[in-house]
Amino acid sequence: WRLVSLVSLLALLLGGCGKAFQSTLIPQGEAAKMQYDLLILSTSIMVLVVLVVTAIFLYVIVRFRQRKGQENVIPKQVEGSHKLEVIWTVIPILLLLVLAVPTVTYTFKLADVSAANKKTLDEGTSVVDVTARLYWWEFAYKGEKIITSQDLVIPAGKKVYLNLKGADIKHSFWVPSLAGKMDTNPDNANQMWIQADKAGTYNGFCAELCGPSHALMQFKVRVLNESEYKDWVAAMQKQDGKSVAASVQDGQKVFQQSCAGCHAVDAKDARPAAARIAPNLANFGDRDMVAGIADNTEENVKKWLKDPESMKPGNLMTNKYGKLSDQQIDALAAYLESLKLGQ
Ligand code: CUA
Structure with a gap:
């Protein structure tokens, strides 16, 4: 011991x-x-x-080593x-x-x-559809009808059931402190449950080699006390991303013109799973990380918007936004950081 x-x-x-x-x-x-x-x-x-x-x-x-003077002695032979x-x-x-x-x-x-496979879920049963994509994670809460990405928020002391799928190729869901690995396959769903005793933040990883940014395909599990979790769900259900401070409305315009085609800022994103091709950003300002790998500061958001390829090689946003001016990027970063639940 x-x-x-x-x-x-x-x-x-x-x-x-x-x-x-x-x-x-x-x-x-x-x-x-x-x-x-x-x-x-x-x-x-x-x-x-x-x-x-x-x-x-x-x-x-x-x-039974050979001793001096006994070179020719054969020990007692035992059979059976x-x-x-x-x-x-x-x-x-x-x-x-x-x-x-x-x-x-x-x-x-x-x-x-x-418990996750009943036709109607029992009161208080948490089921989350987890979708792994190159190189990010989407979390769609079944009962709560909310969607988020990169941060899986769960209540402490409760089992949370996960339906795991890969949208493109095979990845693997792994939160070392909370449970062993489970593959996320494009063709068949896997299921598991996780549970965290205490509130806190736990690191999650992709555990299946999936491309140049496999090692950067990280996420967080944020565990909240039960009442905090309920508040979080209620705030997410209200988050529509529409009303923002006057100071970031320029950034909102840039977002609507250049980003809204792929990214949603509405936590109740009504599009079907297959159409949700980029991370939902409804609570982006509350997250620990930018793109799952860099501290969530306005500086890093700008760096990401300018040259995502330099931070996460092979990601699907790469080089699509090269045409934004520095001014637009500044406005966009301020807008994205303002997307908070205000808890
Ligand atoms: Cu996804 Cu490795």
């Missing part, structure tokens, strides 16, 4: 590098805890087996031993049982997404 705490400490140090949290070894919710327990159990059993086998092996090498055969059959069976019982139990618990 000292080794376990050492590894955990190391993970804590490494995990502490960023602002948000990420470590499989420090699970922050029920699903991640089950997976962590299985990881520790199976590793412990493997280490135990290696240690015992190595000890026996070393003992045999030393005990019921006792030994029983021992080396029963011990592996017991070890496999110790491994199999929790593995099967947890696998069924983790795979239970029946």
